[in-house]
Amino acid sequence: MRIMTYNVHGCRGTDGRLSHERIAEVIARFDPDVVALQELDSQRTRSEGLNQTRAIAEILAMESHFHAALRIADEEYGDAILSRHPLRLVRAEALPTPPSRFLKEQRGALWAAVSVEGREVQIINTHFGLGRAERRVQARAILGPDWLGAARAAGPVIVCGDLNSPAGGEVHWLFRQSLTDAQLEVPIVGTRRTFATTFPVLCLDYVFVSTEFQVRAVNIPRSLLTRAASDHFPVVVDLDLAGAGVPPLP
Numbered sequence: 001m002r003i004m005t006y007n008v009h010g011c012r013g014t015d016g017r018l019s020h021e022r023i024a025e026v027i028a029r030f031d032p033d034v035v036a037l038q039e040l041d042s043q044r045t046r047s048e049g050l051n052q053t054r055a056i057a058e059i060l061a062m063e064s065h066f067h068a069a070l071r072i073a074d075e076e077y078g079d080a081i082l083s084r085h086p087l088r089l090v091r092a093e094a095l096p097t098p099p100s101r102f103l104k105e106q107r108g109a110l111w112a113a114v115s116v117e118g119r120e121v122q123i124i125n126t127h128f129g130l131g132r133a134e135r136r137v138q139a140r141a142i143l144g145p146d147w148l149g150a151a152r153a154a155g156p157v158i159v160c161g162d163l164n165s166p167a168g169g170e171v172h173w174l175f176r177q178s179l180t181d182a183q184l185e186v187p188i189v190g191t192r193r194t195f196a197t198t199f200p201v202l203c204l205d206y207v208f209v210s211t212e213f214q215v216r217a218v219n220i221p222r223s224l225l226t227r228a229a230s231d232h233f234p235v236v237v238d239l240d241l242a243g244a245g246v247p248p249l250p
Helices: 020-030 052-060 132-142 145-154 170-176 224-229
Strands: 002-007 034-042 063-072 075-083 087-094 108-116 119-127 157-162 205-209 213-219 235-241
Touching: 002 020, 002 119, 002 157, 002 205, 020 052, 020 224, 034 052, 034 063, 034 119, 034 157, 052 063, 052 075, 063 087, 063 108, 075 087, 075 108, 075 119, 087 145, 108 145, 119 132, 119 145, 132 145, 132 170, 145 157, 170 205, 205 213, 205 235
Parallel strands: 002 034, 119 157
Antiparallel strands: 002 235, 034 075, 063 075, 087 108, 108 119, 157 205, 213 235
16 A cells, blocks of 8 residues: 655645645645645635645545644644545544643644555554654654554554654654654655755654555655645655454454
8 A cells, every 4th residue: 555644734835825736736646545634724714715635635536534633713724634445533632732831733633444455554644743842742642552552453553644853853763662664664765854845954754654564665755846835745655564463344
């Protein structure tokens, strides 16, 4: 299966143009089975009132689930999972945020089960905060019994998203104690840095997988289109799912 994780920056590109169609074009070029998207708007004035998840999913003919990490009146902002295969929402919740003197943006995560050729794969998509303490607390929540622990009991797991944490940092280290970082499993042409598209300096976007998966290929596509469509590059990962130990659907 092929999975993509992509922070779409509210579908507003580095050229200032608002275009969910351009984001859909990026996704379509790589034809993923499952897409984890971060920073999507729904009914927001700044995005012309569009439900961006639904609009992108309709263009791509994919199923989708959206979780609003932030709500202000009727406006919503959050993350989504899109799939070409049957998709079942399991959990969608806010992530913990430690007390702070400074204004913190609420963050969230969603977990969906995807049926692929008679097997069910657990996908967790998240977007962590900017503060170091905040990210640490959120990482421990995702890696804890309510998220990763419960997902592992249900089948093979993929955890992906924008962790706002550089490779080699504490959050990255915590994830690598429980899961495999796909980007470290195979050679990648060019840099692993995903942010910013105008001048890549950091790897912030990741795909982590459980031991049932073998990583076949990783691509961080750099083109005029991906440089313009968002301030993050997408990460595209091809995976093989071993038959042993993977429970079939009931």
